[in-house]
Amino acid sequence: MENNQQHDESVVGHIAPASMYVAIWAVLMAFTAITVFAATIELHVFNIVVALVIATIKGTLVVLFFMHLRYSTKLTMVTVVASIFFLFILFGLTMTDYLSRGWLTYPGH
Amino acid sequence: MATAVQTVERENYLNANYGIKSWLLTTDHKRIAMLYLISITAMFWIGGFFAMMIRLELLTPAGDLVSSDTYNKLFTMHGIVMVFFFLIPSVPAVLGNFLIPLMVGAKDLAFPRVNLLSWYLYMAGGITALTAMVMGGVDTGWTFYTPFSTTYSNTHVIGAAVGIFIAGFSSILTGLNFIITIHRMRAPGMTWRRLPLFCWSNYAAALIMVLGTPVIAITLLLVAFERAFHIGVFNPQLGGDPLLFQHLFWFYSHPAVYIMILPGMGVISEIVTCFSRKRVFGYEFVALASIAIAVLGFLVWAHHMFVAGISVYAALVFSLLSYLVAIPSAVKVFNWTATMYKGSIRYNTPMLYAFGFIGLFTVGGLTGVFLASLGIDVHVTDTYFVVAHFHYVMVGGMVMAYMAGLHFWWPKMSGRMYPEGWAKLSALLVFVGFNTTFFPQFILGYMGSPRRYHAYPPEFQVLNVLSTAGSSILAVGYVLPMIYFLWSLRYGEPAPPNPWNAVGLEWMTSSPPPTHNFDETPVVTWEAYDYENQPQEEVTIGH
Structure with a gap:
């Protein structure tokens, strides 16, 4: 470990109480029920929005608590945020193509 | 050879233990680097064989040496092998594996067993892809464009895709x-600002x-699923979009160009400073330009x-x-040039290759700026202009840097010096052969000669003959180092710890370490x- 002398953050993982895992699990199950319920209501385009928002919340809970991001170093948090940022680049720049394809009209169209 | 060769007595990573098992189960980053060196060299020659077949076919305008179907497979397999199994792993997996722990003053990489696993995954991916090639090959081009790859091609697309998928891990x-x-x-003491470039x-x-x-892993898996189960991600008849494949493919494969070239740029930064005896001009800018290139x-x-x-x-x-990517790339080229300005330049082989890199990468980079402009790109898309452009970056840039790095650190890796005269000759042959091969392709492309055809109009023959002739010179330039590196393992002069009088922690341990x-x-x-102010004697040596 002599190479890590300047980095003295704890290398031992965080130990969370079992009750917290159960609570998070209950919240996840509740959101699953809400997802199923929301799918039965006709909200037009908002059906997909609701489903995605719930999925995002559930994913965030898993990453924060089950994957211990909440107890991790700032560097680990930056890493996770950066990967989500690059996912947005993938989606965002791809959508510049899909959303603007119809803008230019061609003769006959 | 009658002269007795002095044996290296000090225990080092090469003679620490013997036997095939000691290599295949090693977790030493240096030995894993050597495993990679052997395997990617094999891949280089396989990919090179496909390239020579392509050039031989194009010696004459008629499609006479191979059929059009075989030709499609040749350029596809050349691309797949060279991109995924040679260029991407080359500098990181060989030189990076060997040098990064040495350069930062560590005993090994952070996860030595994961490092060995990565070599096994590379081998599994490589063997899977090669099996697909031996069983009949692939003809989609290395880009696997849909709908051809998903619907129409009758070749081993899934096998090749799975091979690349595994190698991706x-x-x-x-x-x-x-x-x-x-x-x-x-x-x-090795702060970020002291970290080697x-x-x-x-x-x-x-x-x-x-x-x-x-x-790319998920995208190729989707291609395999689309072929096998018709899931409809890329097929418009099932609600998909073939262009979605290109978006996803190039989201990885364009940055992959920077996976290839960035480590090469790192090699050049090390060599230019060492053989100019000067601190690199604008260290912070060169360092941050790497990050800027990665993000942009x-x-x-x-x-x-x-x-x-x-x-x-x-x-x-x-x-x-x-256009923006040109800025950090130019920062690097200008800073290397400024580093050489008023430097005490030594013309050793690594520096000759580095000169080649700077010149050829600049040509490749600038023609990339041409291609970024819509007007020119529409004219030269899918012509030999594009082929010439990316070979100037990949071969003129990346392979030159790889060769430069191999020569520079060969004494450290093997504990032996290579023969300088032969090495200079090889650098010269590679430079001449490369330009003779690929410069005519700029002209061919500008005149409208399309890529990926095995036959062409007779008026293009002179430039094609030049290109094929150049490729044979290039091949000699690559065969020579292979021979003298192997020769040097037995007959080369034993290397001192720091043959180039370079700074950097890797030179402060014995050769081989x-x-x-x-x-x-x-x-x-x-x-x-700190070439100007740091006398070598003041440097703390680890043993």
Whole structure:
């Protein structure tokens, strides 16, 4: 470990109480029920929005608590945020193509 | 050879233990680097064989040596082998594996077993892809464009895709290992601002490996699923979009160009400073330019799709963003040149290759700026202009840097000196052969000669003959190092710890290094590349 002398953050993982895992699990199950319920209501385009928002919340809970991001170093948090940022680049720049394809009209169209 | 060869007595990573098992189960980053060196060299010759077949076919205008179907398979397999199994792993997996722990003053990479796993994954991926090739090959081009790859091709697309998928994990694991090693394993005093530029550029490349490779892996898996189960992601009849494939493919594969070239740029930074005896000009700018290239590289992919039918507005955005990558690339080229200005330049082989890199990469980079402009790109898309452009970057840039690095660190890796005269000849042959091969292709492309055809109009023959002749010179230039490196293992002069009088921790341990790299953890008290102010005697040596 002599190479890590300047980095003295704890290398031992965080130990969370079992009750917290159960609570998070209950919240996840509740959101699953809400997802199923929301799918039965006709909200037009908002059906997909609701489903995605719930999925995002559930994913965030898993990453924060089950994957211990909440107890991790700032560097680990930056890493996770950066990967989500690059996912947005993938989606965002791809959508510049899909959303603007119809803008230019061609003769006959 | 009657002269007795002095044996290296000090225990080092090569003679620490013997036997095939000691190599195949090793967790020593230096031995794993050697395993990679052997395997990617084999891949280089396989890919090179396909290239020579292509050039021989194009010696005459008629498609007479191979059929058009075989030709399609040849250029596809050349691309797949060279891109995924040679260029992407070359500098990181061989030189990066060997050098990063040495350069940061560590005993090994952060996860030595994961490092060995990455080699096994590379081998599994390589063997899978090669099996697909032996069983009949693939004809989609290395880009696997849909709908041809998903619906129409009758070749072994799934086998090749699975091979690349597996090798992708090797790349991700290597990238992770580098990032964590550079963050966590630096020796006392080795601050980010003292980090060798080779580590900076491999760090930037590792970021791309970790962020981008999962996308290509999933995309190729989708192609396999679409072929096997008709799931309809890319097929318009099932609600899919073939251009979605190109978006996803190039989201990784354009940044992959920077996975290839960034570590090469790191090699050049090390060599230019050493053989100019000067601190690199604008260290911070060169270091941060690597990160800038890695980030900007993710914003430009659709310049591969300007004529594919994407929205013209999106094309405008991607064209503008593509120009931006030229800025950090130019920062590097200008700073290397400024480093050489008034330097005490020594013309050793690594420096000759570095000169080649700077010149040829500049040509490749500038023609990339041409291609980023919509007007020119529409004219030369899918012509030999594009082929010449990316070979100037990949071969003129990347392979030159790889060869430069191999020569520069060969004494450290093998403990032997290579024959300088032969090496200079090989550098010259590679430079001449490369330009004779690929410069005519710029002209061919500008005249409208399309790529990926096995026959062409007779008026293009002179330029094609030049190109084929050049490729044979290039081949000699690559065969020579293979011979003299092997020769040097037995007959080369034993290398001193620091044959180039370079700074950097890797030169402060013996050649070849002991298994644990340094007998004592080095303490860094000097700035990076302090060639002007740092007398060698003041440097703390680990043993």
